[in-house]
Amino acid sequence: MQLIDGKAVSAQIKKEIAQEVGEMRKAGMRAPKLVAVLVGHDGGSETYVASKHKTCLEVGFDSDVIRFESDITEAELLACVEQLNNDDSVDGFIVQLPLPKHINEQKIIEAIDYRKDVDGFHPINVGRMSIGLPCFVSATPAGIVELLKRYHIETKGKHCVVLGRSNIVGKPVAGLMSQKGYPGDCTVTVCHSRSENLKEMCLQADIIIAALGVPGFLKGDMVKEGVVVVDVGTTRVPSTETKSGFRLKGDVEFDEVAKKASYITPVPGGVGPMTIISLMKNTLLAGKKEIYK
Amino acid sequence: MQLIDGKAVSAQIKKEIAQEVGEMRKAGMRAPKLVAVLVGHDGGSETYVASKHKTCLEVGFDSDVIRFESDITEAELLACVEQLNNDDSVDGFIVQLPLPKHINEQKIIEAIDYRKDVDGFHPINVGRMSIGLPCFVSATPAGIVELLKRYHIETKGKHCVVLGRSNIVGKPVAGLMSQKGYPGDCTVTVCHSRSENLKEMCLQADIIIAALGVPGFLKGDMVKEGVVVVDVGTTRVPSTETKSGFRLKGDVEFDEVAKKASYITPVPGGVGPMTIISLMKNTLLAGKKEIYK
Numbered sequence: 014m015q016l017i018d019g020k021a022v023s024a025q026i027k028k029e030i031a032q033e034v035g036e037m038r039k040a041g042m043r044a045p046k047l048v049a050v051l052v053g054h055d056g057g058s059e060t061y062v063a064s065k066h067k068t069c070l071e072v073g074f075d076s077d078v079i080r081f082e083s084d085i086t087e088a089e090l091l092a093c094v095e096q097l098n099n100d101d102s103v104d105g106f107i108v109q110l111p112l113p114k115h116i117n118e119q120k121i122i123e124a125i126d127y128r129k130d131v132d133g134f135h136p137i138n139v140g141r142m143s144i145g146l147p148c149f150v151s152a153t154p155a156g157i158v159e160l161l162k163r164y165h166i167e168t169k170g171k172h173c174v175v176l177g178r179s180n181i182v183g184k185p186v187a188g189l190m191s192q193k194g195y196p197g198d199c200t201v202t203v204c205h206s207r208s209e210n211l212k213e214m215c216l217q218a219d220i221i222i223a224a225l226g227v228p229g230f231l232k233g234d235m236v237k238e239g240v241v242v243v244d245v246g247t248t249r250v251p252s253t254e255t256k257s258g259f260r261l262k263g264d265v266e267f268d269e270v271a272k273k274a275s276y277i278t279p280v281p282g283g284v285g286p287m288t289i290i291s292l293m294k295n296t297l298l299a300g301k302k303e304i305y306k
Numbered sequence: 307m308q309l310i311d312g313k314a315v316s317a318q319i320k321k322e323i324a325q326e327v328g329e330m331r332k333a334g335m336r337a338p339k340l341v342a343v344l345v346g347h348d349g350g351s352e353t354y355v356a357s358k359h360k361t362c363l364e365v366g367f368d369s370d371v372i373r374f375e376s377d378i379t380e381a382e383l384l385a386c387v388e389q390l391n392n393d394d395s396v397d398g399f400i401v402q403l404p405l406p407k408h409i410n411e412q413k414i415i416e417a418i419d420y421r422k423d424v425d426g427f428h429p430i431n432v433g434r435m436s437i438g439l440p441c442f443v444s445a446t447p448a449g450i451v452e453l454l455k456r457y458h459i460e461t462k463g464k465h466c467v468v469l470g471r472s473n474i475v476g477k478p479v480a481g482l483m484s485q486k487g488y489p490g491d492c493t494v495t496v497c498h499s500r501s502e503n504l505k506e507m508c509l510q511a512d513i514i515i516a517a518l519g520v521p522g523f524l525k526g527d528m529v530k531e532g533v534v535v536v537d538v539g540t541t542r543v544p545s546t547e548t549k550s551g552f553r554l555k556g557d558v559e560f561d562e563v564a565k566k567a568s569y570i571t572p573v574p575g576g577v578g579p580m581t582i583i584s585l586m587k588n589t590l591l592a593g594k595k596e597i598y599k
Contacts, residue, residue, distance in 0.1 A: 014544055023526075062507075083393075119439070120351075130395070135433070136429070136430045136433030136437060137429045137430055137433060137435045138433070139432075139433035139434075139436050139437055140428070140429030140430060140431070140432035140433030140434070140436065142430045142480075143432050143433065143436050143473070143477055143481075144429060144432060144473050145473070146412070146429070148332070151401040168501035169500055170500050170501060170503075171502070172360060174501075174502055178484055178485075178486075180438070181436050181438070184481070184484075185436075187476070187496075188436075191471055191496045191498070192471075193471075198498075199497050200495060200496065200497050200498070200501040200502070200504070200507065202493060202494065202495040202496075203480075203484045203493065203494050203495075204493050205484070205491075205493070207462055207463050207491040208493040209463035209464070209465075209481065209493070210463075210465055210493060210510075211493070214493065217503075293339060
């Protein structure tokens with residue numbers, strides 16, 4: 014069994030991005046700039062945005078965080094989006110989700126100029142990905158396929174089972190894994206809460222991407238010998254071993270499944286670190302105008 | 307075995323649409339209008355456009371066909387698209403594919419106002435479908451799920467195998483079958499030319515949607531007893547039994563598979579007639595501004 018070390022891979026990509034930014038500066042270009050819009054004081058959101066901001070600075074990007082209280086109106090937030098759309102110094106920006114209930118998230122997402130939508134949530138980017146056109150692929154699916162690539166894991170003709178059909182992980186990663194080329198060309202099965210034959214499917218899988226958000230869902234007796242397992246789950250569960258009183262647990266019963274797996278991602282330290290670095294990669298592409306002019 | 311009669315279903319839907327158009331007129335509204343743009347004289351395209359035009363008139367739509375010779379420039383075609391985008395009397399329009407090689411099809415598709423894109427090929431419609439938002443679903447996948455619905459075929463938790471990963475059939479129908487609700491909630495597997503375990507997969511399937519474009523690909527020994535089979539293939543094969551010297555053959559070896567199937571679509575007379583009627587349905591929705599304002 015080989016551990017897929019997302020922390021190490023993301024550190025390596027961070028170096029690569031920093032080098033590219035250095036070259037951009039040398040060539041007289043300005044560094045890419047990412048802006049994060051944060052509404053309210055949700056603990057998770059605060060942590061994510063702080064971490065994105067920090068990573069931006071580490072790779073040499075310009076970065077800004079725009080904060081609003083949670084009583085901001087939808088119109089005010091839309092005005093902010095519009096301003097960022099029109100600001101030529103901003104290459105990409107994200108509006109950190111979730112938003113307060115009185116704001117229509119989908120409306121905000123669709124107001125973002127798709128050419129600056131480095132989160133890849135705008136329908137144009139989702140649609141272009143589905144068709145196989147250049148686009149911003151959202152961070153978690155992009156991070157997953159990058160991990161498979163960096164570990165040279167064979168995918169062509171393999172059976173990949175995706176657990177979960179969410180818009181931000183399950184659906185897009187299923188699309189990427191079945192696309193032509195590498196990493197892709199898999200036979201892909203999408204399972205979800207309504208699936209009748211989920212265990213049967215998992216037992217046949219060469220690659221399992223678990224994104225249900227159910228801690229410890231995938232057990233040892235549900236996988237075959239040699240399976241490649243990517244665990245996207247990150248649920249907080251109570252723990253007596255940490256100061257905070259909780260720890261992150263993935264969708265995979267790691268100890269059991271690891272015994273049979275050829276490759277497996279840990280939680281934390283697997284897919285997690287890849288997510289932020291994929292956002293950085295998108296921002297780099299936006300800064301270099303490599304996807305859209 | 308029950309035959310899924312696409313011809314009868316489409317005739318029924320045609321009636322329903324005609325009735326709605328009648329009600330629109332009674333309410334003082336104008337009838338929906340579809341325009342087809344036809345470039346060159348490809349035999350297949352001529353037939354399709356003529357058939358669409360005829361069906362429009364049958365359901366009471368306004369319909370126009372704009373013809374160009376195959377030496378039209380891309381700029382001229384884009385100007386035509388722009389004009390149709392801005393023409394308030396046109397609810398929906400299609401540019402019949404394929405286009406001559408000197409014209410970038412994707413550029414033309416993306417130039418169409420997504421609110422008039424009744425073919426559902428614009429990335430915004432593709433993306434919105436993937437996310438599960440209201441949109442124009444392209445005609446063939448929409449026709450397939452409509453057939454399953456009209457025959458009350460159970461889909462929840464069932465294993466649906468889609469053969470083919472094309473942008474116009476395989477990918478979108480896979481998305482629809484795995485979406486929440488009915489007809490959907492299937493465990494969906496997408497197989498294609500690179501799949502190693504295709505026969506094995508088909509043998510497990512409760513529903514098979516065959517869209518490979520390989521005549522007679524799905525054989526009797528590849529399906530289980532009671533399977534539901536939807537055949538999207540329509541390849542012209544030589545025939546001594548027809549005046550034209552050819553006949554349409556689906557991806558399914560019908561005689562063998564029909565013996566084991568609970569439901570099966572014939573070719574012709576299955577999915578084919580549903581495609582045009584689904585385009586009519588989209589045009590009706592466009593005319594009534596039910597998807598986009």
